[in-house]
Amino acid sequence: TLFRSDMVKDIINEEETQFLKTLTRGRRILDRKIQSLGDCKTIPGDTAWLLYDTYGFPVDLTGLIAEERGLLVDMESFEEERKAAQLKSQGKGMGDEDMLMLDIYAIEELRSRGLEATDDSPKYNYKSDANGNYEFEGIVATVKALRREKAFVDEVTSGQECGIVLDQTCFYAEQGGQTYDEGYFVKEDDISEDKTEFTVKNAQVRGGYVLHIGTLYGRLRVGDKVRLYIDETRRRPIMSNHTSTHILNFALRAVMGEADQRGSLVAPDRLRFDFTAKGAMTTAEIKKTEEIANEIIREAKTVYAKDCTLAAAKAIQGLRAVFDETYPDPVRVVSVGIPVEDMLADPSSPAGSVTSVEFCGGTHLQNSSHAGPFVIVSEEAIAKGIRRIVAVTGEIGRA
Numbered sequence: 001t002l003f004r005s006d007m008v009k010d011i012i013n014e015e016e017t018q019f020l021k022t023l024t025r026g027r028r029i030l031d032r033k034i035q036s037l038g039d040c041k042t043i044p045g046d047t048a049w050l051l052y053d054t055y056g057f058p059v060d061l062t063g064l065i066a067e068e069r070g071l072l073v074d075m076e077s078f079e080e081e082r083k084a085a086q087l088k089s090q091g092k093g094m095g096d097e098d099m100l101m102l103d104i105y106a107i108e109e110l111r112s113r114g115l116e117a118t119d120d121s122p123k124y125n126y127k128s129d130a131n132g133n134y135e136f137e138g139i140v141a142t143v144k145a146l147r148r149e150k151a152f153v154d155e156v157t158s159g160q161e162c163g164i165v166l167d168q169t170c171f172y173a174e175q176g177g178q179t180y181d182e183g184y185f186v187k188e189d190d191i192s193e194d195k196t197e198f199t200v201k202n203a204q205v206r207g208g209y210v211l212h213i214g215t216l217y218g219r220l221r222v223g224d225k226v227r228l229y230i231d232e233t234r235r236r237p238i239m240s241n242h243t244s245t246h247i248l249n250f251a252l253r254a255v256m257g258e259a260d261q262r263g264s265l266v267a268p269d270r271l272r273f274d275f276t277a278k279g280a281m282t283t284a285e286i287k288k289t290e291e292i293a294n295e296i297i298r299e300a301k302t303v304y305a306k307d308c309t310l311a312a313a314k315a316i317q318g319l320r321a322v323f324d325e326t327y328p329d330p331v332r333v334v335s336v337g338i339p340v341e342d343m344l345a346d347p348s349s350p351a352g353s354v355t356s357v358e359f360c361g362g363t364h365l366q367n368s369s370h371a372g373p374f375v376i377v378s379e380e381a382i383a384k385g386i387r388r389i390v391a392v393t394g395e396i397g398r399a
Contacts, residue, residue, distance in 0.1 A: 017233065019056065021233075022055050022056050022057075023055070023056070023057060025055055025184070025197075026051045026054075026055030026056070026057035027057070027065075029047075029050075029051065029055070029195075029197060029217055030043075030047075030051060030057070030062060030065060032195050033047050034065075034066075034069055034071065037071070041070065041071050041072060042071065042072050042073070042074050043062065043066050043071055043072070043073045043074065044074055044077060045073070045074040045075065045076065045077020045078035045079070045080065045081055046077060046078075046081055046158060046159045047158070047217075048062045048073050048074070048075075048078045048081075049078050049081035049082060049085070049159070050158065050159050050215065050217055053085060053215070054199050054214075054215045054217075055199075059073065059075075059078060081159070099148070099149050099150050100147050100148065100150075100161065100162065100163035100211070100213055101163070101204065101206070101211070102147070102163070102204075102206040102207065102209060102211055103206075104207075106147070106150075106152070106206075107206055107207035107209065109152065110145060110165070110207070110209055111207070115144055115145065115165070115209070116167075117207075117208030117209060118165065118166060118167070118168065118169055118205075118208065118209050118210040119167065119168040119169075120168070120169050120170075120171070120172075120173065120205075120210055121168075122137065122139050122168055122169065122170040123169070123170050123171065123172045123181075123363055124305070124363065125137040125139075125170060126363075127366075128365075128366045128367065128370065132365075132367070132369065132370035132372075134232070134236055134239075134370075136170070136230055136232050136235065137170065138170065138227060138228055138229055138230075139168060139169075139170050139227075139228050140188055140225055140226070140227050140228070141166035141167055141168045141169060141225070141226055141228060142166060142167045142223065142224070142225055142226075143164060143165075143166060143220060143221070143222050143223060143224045143225075143226060144165045144166060144167050144222065145164070145165040145209075145222065146162055146163070146164060146165075146220065146221075146222055147162060147163035147164075147165070147211070148160060148161075148162045148163075154221060154222050155219065155220065155221045155222075156216050156219070156220050157216065157218075157219050158216060158217050158218055158219070159215065159216070159217075160215070160216055161213070161214070161215050161216075162213075162214075162215075162216060163211040163212065163213050164185075164198065164211070164212045164214075164220075165209050165210065165211055165212075166210070166212070166226070166228075169203075169210050169212070169228060170228050170230055171183065171200060171203045171210065171212060171228065171230055172203065172230075172235070172238075172362075172363050173203040173204050173205035173210045173211075174202075174203065174204055174205075175205055175361065176360065176361055176362055177245075177263065177264035177265055177266050177362075178238065178242055178266040178362045178363070179238060179265070179266060179267050179268070180202050180203040180204065181200070181203055181230045181231065181234065181235055182200055182201060182202075182203075182230070182231040182234055183200045183228065183229050183230040183231045184197055184198060184199050184200055184214075184229050185197065185198040185200065185212075185226035185227065185228055185229070186198075186226065186227050186229070187218065187220060187224055187225070187226055188224075188225040188226060188227055189225065190218075195218065196216070196217065196218025196219055196220055196224075197216075197217045197218060198212070198214055198215070198216050198217070198220065198226065199214045199215050199216075199217075200212045200213070200214045201213055201214045201215070202214070234268050235363065237268045237269070237393070237394055237395075237396075238266055238267065238268050238363070239363050239364055239365050239370075240365060240370065240371045240372065240393045240394045241266045241267065241268070241270065241271040241392075241393055242266045242271070242360075242362045242363065242364055242365075243303055243336070243364045243365040243368065243370075243371055244271055244293065244297075244371045244374050244391065244393045245264055245266055245271045245273055246334060246336060246356045246358055246360070246364075247293045247296050247297065247336060247356055247368065247371070247374070248271070248273055248289070248293055248374070248389065248391060249261060249273065249275075249320055249356060249358065250292075250296070250320075250336070250355065250356035251289045251290075251292035251293045251296070252273075252275060252289055252389075253320075254289075254292055255281075255285050255288050255289045255292065256277060256281070256285065258276070259275040259276060259277060260275060260276045261273070261274070261275055261320065261322050262274040262275055262276060262322075262386050263322075266362065269392070269396060270377070270390055270391065270392050270396075271390070271391050271392075271393070272388060272389070272390050273388070273389045273391070274382060274386055274387070274388045275386070275387055275388075275389070276385055276386060276387075277385065277386070277387045278385070280379070280380075280381065280387070281379050281387065286376055286379055289376065289389075290374060290375065290376050293374040294373065294374050296336065296337075296356075296368055297368050297369055297371050297372070297373075297374055298369065299337070299368065299369075300367055300368060300369035301336050301337035301355075301367065301368040301369075302337065302366070302367055302368075303334065303335070303336055303364050303365055303366055303367060303368060304334070304335045304336075304338070304339050304340050305332060305333070305334045305335075305340070305360075305364060306332070306333055306340035306341065306344075307330045307331070307332050307333075308330055308331065308333060308340065308344060309329060309330055309331075310327060310328075310329035310330065310331050311329075312344055312347075313331050313333050313344075313359065315347040316333070316343045316344070316347045316351075316352055316357060317347060317348050317349065317350070317351075317352045317353070318350070318351070318352020318353040318357065319333070319343075319352050319357050319358065319359070320356070320357065320358045320359075321358065321359050322359075325359075327359050328361075331359050332359065332360060332361050333357065333358070333359060333360075334356075334357070334358055334359075334360040334362075334364055335351075335355060335356065335357040335358075336355050336356040336357075336368055337355045337356075337368070338351045338354075338355050338357070340357075343357060371393045371394065372393055372394040372395065372397055372398055373393065373394075373397035373398050374391060374392075374393050374397055375391060375392050375393070375396075375397040376389055376390075376391045377390045377391055377392055378390045
């Protein structure tokens, strides 16, 4: 009960921190809007709705702040925006993301314009200290395409949901079982008081183009430059869970002999791993798997990652890959504890059987100890011959 109450406290504290960050961003936008009003004494309803809908900023709070400054909120317009959003959510028409997503025709259109695939290598640009604190590098990128209502447009304005393709990004687009990054962009060289900000709610990759999906505050045109900020409090536990998924895969093989991966999910609050097995794991097997995983974490092993040719990578003895998966060439290899270069130099060495080594394009920790405690929450059947493990790490695992 004490453990559970501590876990609840941790979760509440984390939620509170996240909410306060969101409120701070909302307040910043409201302050900028007020500064830009000039002699006008009314905060537009669409601004109040955007603050509420995107930032969770209560309209009562907007009203109080407005009152302090001798201003009013256009509540009639706010209600119109709210009703329009309700109608949208009731399914009157296609889903917003369907209207934004890149289909084969959109991809072809971008290619015909000569637009190169998004450079998403900056998603790997981060450093860490011995305590597992990470510093993520922000970048400035150029807007290459804007998408709204199944069409590319030259400009988007406040309150509009849209998809943005950049020349480069540090956001991780959902793939390989790892969920997407969230965060925001701020327009560079914005001389107005009322700065343009784009909230990223999703990131997907299609045909090599990373599409950042979200809501805009301000005005944005193709060719504009934006500074990117990922939600670090979301990315960091995702990294713990992804590296721990690799460690779990290795631990399962050590305990079960054969356990081939059949799927996975890496989210901020948990990891899920599906694998082949003849039957349910015994309590002793689950405990042993957990012990091996935690031992690797305690050993504080460096996590190595390197892009190499598919043929060279496939030659590494003991390397794990997902059955029936098609991998790119070159492919990224992630190894816990042994440099990838050493394995490439001597592919028949037993390295692959004594550590975790896999094909993976995900964002990982730089040291296994940064994952914190690893705890298996459940083990169950999801289909004939396939079992599923759900586990937690870090602060949630500690609770």
